[in-house]
Amino acid sequence: xxGPDATADEDGIDAGVVGDASVLARVxxxxxxxxxxxxGPEHTIVAINxxxxxxxxxxxxxxxPCAAAIPELIGRSLLDRLxxxxxxxxxxxxxxxxxxxxxxxxxxxxxxxxxxxxxxxxRYADGTMRGVIVQAVDTTSQLQARxxxxxxxxxxxxxxxxxxxxxxxLQRTLLPSSLPVLPxxxxxxxxxxxxxxxxxxxxxxxxxxxxxHRLAVVVGDVVGHxxxxxxxxxxxxxxxxxxxxxxxxxxxxxxxxxxxxxRTPGGFAATVCVVLVEPASGAMTYVTCxxxxxxVVDADGVARFxxxxxxxxxxxxxxxxxxxxxxxIGEVLVLFSDGLVERPDRTWESGxxxxxxxxxxxxxxxxxPEGSPESVPExxxxxxxxxxxxxxxxxxxxxxxxxxxxxxxxxxYAEYPARADRLELxxxxxxxxxxxxxxxxxxxxxxxxxxxxxxxxxxxxxYRDGDEGTIRIQVNLTTKGDALLVVxxxxxxxxxxxxxxxxxxxxxxxxxxxxxxxxxxxxGGTVVRMRRRLHRPVGMLAGxxxxxxxxxxxxxEPSGPIGARVITVSGSVDLASVPVxxxxxxxxxxxxxxxxxxxxxxxxxxxxxxxxxxxxxxxxGQPGALRHPPVLIAASGSPAAYVLDLAGxxxxxxxxxxxxxxDRHD
Numbered sequence: 001x002x003g004p005d006a007t008a009d010e011d012g013i014d015a016g017v018v019g020d021a022s023v024l025a026r027v028x029x030x031x032x033x034x035x036x037x038x039x040g041p042e043h044t045i046v047a048i049n050x051x052x053x054x055x056x057x058x059x060x061x062x063x064x065p066c067a068a069a070i071p072e073l074i075g076r077s078l079l080d081r082l083x084x085x086x087x088x089x090x091x092x093x094x095x096x097x098x099x100x101x102x103x104x105x106x107x108x109x110x111x112x113x114x115x116x117x118x119x120x121x122x123r124y125a126d127g128t129m130r131g132v133i134v135q136a137v138d139t140t141s142q143l144q145a146r147x148x149x150x151x152x153x154x155x156x157x158x159x160x161x162x163x164x165x166x167x168x169x170l171q172r173t174l175l176p177s178s179l180p181v182l183p184x185x186x187x188x189x190x191x192x193x194x195x196x197x198x199x200x201x202x203x204x205x206x207x208x209x210x211x212x213h214r215l216a217v218v219v220g221d222v223v224g225h226x227x228x229x230x231x232x233x234x235x236x237x238x239x240x241x242x243x244x245x246x247x248x249x250x251x252x253x254x255x256x257x258x259x260x261x262x263r264t265p266g267g268f269a270a271t272v273c274v275v276l277v278e279p280a281s282g283a284m285t286y287v288t289c290x291x292x293x294x295x296v297v298d299a300d301g302v303a304r305f306x307x308x309x310x311x312x313x314x315x316x317x318x319x320x321x322x323x324x325x326x327x328x329i330g331e332v333l334v335l336f337s338d339g340l341v342e343r344p345d346r347t348w349e350s351g352x353x354x355x356x357x358x359x360x361x362x363x364x365x366x367x368x369p370e371g372s373p374e375s376v377p378e379x380x381x382x383x384x385x386x387x388x389x390x391x392x393x394x395x396x397x398x399x400x401x402x403x404x405x406x407x408x409x410x411x412x413y414a415e416y417p418a419r420a421d422r423l424e425l426x427x428x429x430x431x432x433x434x435x436x437x438x439x440x441x442x443x444x445x446x447x448x449x450x451x452x453x454x455x456x457x458x459x460x461x462x463y464r465d466g467d468e469g470t471i472r473i474q475v476n477l478t479t480k481g482d483a484l485l486v487v488x489x490x491x492x493x494x495x496x497x498x499x500x501x502x503x504x505x506x507x508x509x510x511x512x513x514x515x516x517x518x519x520x521x522x523x524g525g526t527v528v529r530m531r532r533r534l535h536r537p538v539g540m541l542a543g544x545x546x547x548x549x550x551x552x553x554x555x556x557e558p559s560g561p562i563g564a565r566v567i568t569v570s571g572s573v574d575l576a577s578v579p580v581x582x583x584x585x586x587x588x589x590x591x592x593x594x595x596x597x598x599x600x601x602x603x604x605x606x607x608x609x610x611x612x613x614x615x616x617x618x619x620x621g622q623p624g625a626l627r628h629p630p631v632l633i634a635a636s637g638s639p640a641a642y643v644l645d646l647a648g649x650x651x652x653x654x655x656x657x658x659x660x661x662x663d664r665h666d
Contacts (some may be wrong), residue, residue: 022242022595029050032052034128035047036048036052037131043079044063078117085119086121091119097114097116099114115138116139117134118135119133121380168570174230175205179536183405183477184405184408185405188375188539189205189398190399192339193204193396202223202230203221204222205220209481210245212247214277217335220237220240220272223268223270231266232265232270236272239257240257243257254274254311258314258317261314270313271290272287272291273293278402283327284333288311289309289314290311294334295334297360299363301366303355305352307321309322317552329337329406330405331403332380333402333403336398338395339396339397341355362379377403392411409477413473423452424572426451426452427452430473431448432505438536448639451509452510452605456574456575459575483531490524490525515532553571554569554576556584558584563595565589567581567585569603571605573603575607592627592628595631596628598631599633600632603638603640614632615647617629633652634651635653641653
């Protein structure tokens with residue numbers, strides 16, 4: 001109440017404005033928050049409310065500096081804040097400060113107690129500084145709630161990342177990771193998941209050779225996203241590939257797939273485009289079941305969309321006669337899902353027109369970024385997916401491109417002197433041919449190993465009388481996508497060693513590295529024939545952790561302290577370099593008396609001679625074995641890892657494991 005009778009006390013407080021002093025004192029006393037009035041630069045306690053007294057117990061506090069009276073509450077950091085407010089006259093808030101109070105009612109004091117301090121200036125009526133007023137509110141429960149939320153969020157993120165890894169692995173498992181490598185047709189593919197919480201997708205694609213030597217190319221789309229959609233697309237893909245692979249004609253295969261989709265939950269209204277291509281003539285037979293029609297781009301970059309076959313989506317009566325067409329020399333067949341074209345801000349027709357322009361540019365190599373693939377199908381897929389999805393994409397995106405080669409892949413033939421110093425040249429020439437075909441890293445490692453071992457066998461055994469003979473090597477790509485390799489010499493044959501020993505591993509490793517393997521010794525020399533199916537990795541689903549093969553120059557570089565030496569090996573470990581590596585291992589380990597680690601991750605080729613040496617050094621109790629068998633390191637996906645696993649030699653992928661493994665041999 002404000003009136004003429006209102007009077008102010010000596011501190012300038014007008015009772016008529018703020019109320020009775022005894023009421024104010026009671027509010028101060030009964031407040032659930034901590035209230036402490038500190039006077040002067042020493043911050044002497046001159047007033048303290050009930051809740052604060054209960055927390056502090058029976059200790060004397062009034063008329064004492066706060067740093068001496070309640071040191072556990074007013075620590076060094078908070079004392080600095082009191083000084084700052086007293087000096088500046090500006091309030092400060094110190095949030096969520098941890099305190100621990102000794103004494104008092106222990107049942108009211110948490111071991112971990114957090115408060116937020118509000119430190120305000122306290123002035124005399126004339127405005128000069130009198131001291132500071134400290135208010136503190138218990139924020140322990142709020143802080144614990146925030147911590148719990150943070151921990152829950154971290155756990156959620158961890159589980160979410162784990163779920164994404166599972167989804168990624170699921171997608172890699174359900175879709176092909178490679179396409180065939182053919183002499184008259186070249187294939188490439190790209191696949192992108194929808195930008196919808198990284199859910200597993202319903203798109204699928206396939207490319208495989210049929211028994212009649214035609215290529216089957218497929219792109220399909222199941223309604224929806226998620227694991228359920230991925231499971232349905234996997235079933236449809238498997239059923240269709242089985243029907244076509246067993247010789248069922250295209251029209252009948254689609255009819256049976258339609259019936260299967262109609263009784264499969266989630267299969268109704270799935271779409272698919274299937275094209276069968278005869279590599280030699282370019283003749284095509286295709287169907288479109290509710291799916292976008294394929295596109296053909298000629299060598300001049302001009303695109304044409306093939307007519308729809310009129311089939312309904314799967315499960316809705318997808319039956320109609322297939323359509324025939326042809327793929328000319330140099331032309332590119334493109335299959336795609338609607339996710340590549342559809343966008344809210346453009347019509348379907350404008351999207352198709354844009355796709356035609358982009359693919360035409362890719363075929364011609366026009367206006368492409370530096371480093372674009374030389375392969376036309378790879379270039380078409382990479383450029384089209386990049387440009388069409390650059391603004392974002394809401395659906396899965398799938399694209400497969402097939403080009404009919406102007407010149408089929410010709411066999412590779414070469415002759416080399418039967419000398420150990422020519423092995424690296426043989427491997428380099430073979431790698432070059434394989435990389436031109438863009439085969440998988442595993443195919444390259446396996447075939448390089450197989451041919452090198454067969455050639456090394458010729459060098460060691462075929463010409464034993466000192467004559468320098470010749471090794472003949474030929475590689476042919478079959479119409480089914482197999483590499484047929486022949487390594488021949490004109491020397492004598494040496495029967496393989498059958499008793500237990502350290503030699504004779506080379507041909508066994510060859511047999512494990514290829515699909516078929518035979519030796520002919522009745523032609524005036526030895527002819528080793530090998531066959532392995534080749535695979536071209538699919539873009540964006542082929543990231544299998546393969547280690548890139550580097551320089552072939554052999555190096556063995558020791559590092560680390562005595563007793564924990566690591567020999568980092570790079571280049572080729574073959575007949576010529578094995579003696580050097582063995583000497584380096586013996587030198588680093590003091591003849592086997594000290595542990596040694598051999599890091600083979602950067603090795604480009606590990607021959608049977610190298611495997612033999614490693615087996616010998618590791619065979620505890622056998623002649624030539626080291627007291628401390630070497631710890632072998634080879635990153636998964638590296639050529640050395642492939643060979644070590646093939647040969648049954650224990651390895652680790654992590655250099656940090658070497659000490660533990662070495663200790664086990666003591």
